[in-house]
Amino acid sequence: MRMYETIFIVQPDLGEEETKGLTAKVQEVIANMKGDFKRLEDWGSRKLAYPINKFTRGRYYFLRFDGDAPLIAELERRLRLDDKVLRYQSVKIEKEVAAPVAAPPKAVVEESAEDVAESATESE
């Protein structure tokens, strides 16, 4: 068993049902392949640093799980086939990071407003 974390970006304009379906599918894959699901965080809609497939915003999901190589292959295959997923990235981690991730899920609205302000200053 190895420790993995996956970030995937989905289209920002999806409905409640579609995102629920997607996250349920991800958890189902992990369960089927005898992985150990730890947690799934929704970072909300964030501004992308560059457009992906003509989308300037994306909804970030952070997934933390344990599993073996076939599991990650299957999970990435699923994410690749789903065209609602803009981008995904899996990273094998050496040790559990207890500290909260840098982009906490709290205050989604504030976060995005701040991001817009940040990019405005960048472009100056």
Add this chain to the structure above:
Amino acid sequence: MSEERAPQRSSSGPRKKRPFQRRKVCRFCADKQVSIDYKDPRTLRYFVSERGKIIPRRISGNCSKHQREITEAIKRARNIALLPIAGTHIMP
């Protein structure tokens, strides 16, 4: 660094073109609590130029170990659109 390579015609000794010694302490060695994480674009942005290029070690002052980690983290952050690949991209 062509100034340094230039032949020293004057006899005032080597390395006269260094008016001040730059701070050469790695931030991450100095403060062990700061961790390098690809999910944290705010810290990484410090090591990226305005055009999105990674700042070399001789300027940022990182030690080689931490510079390697920074490079890795920046590349990962770029992949998931937390950091720009080239400066600020034009948004349609």
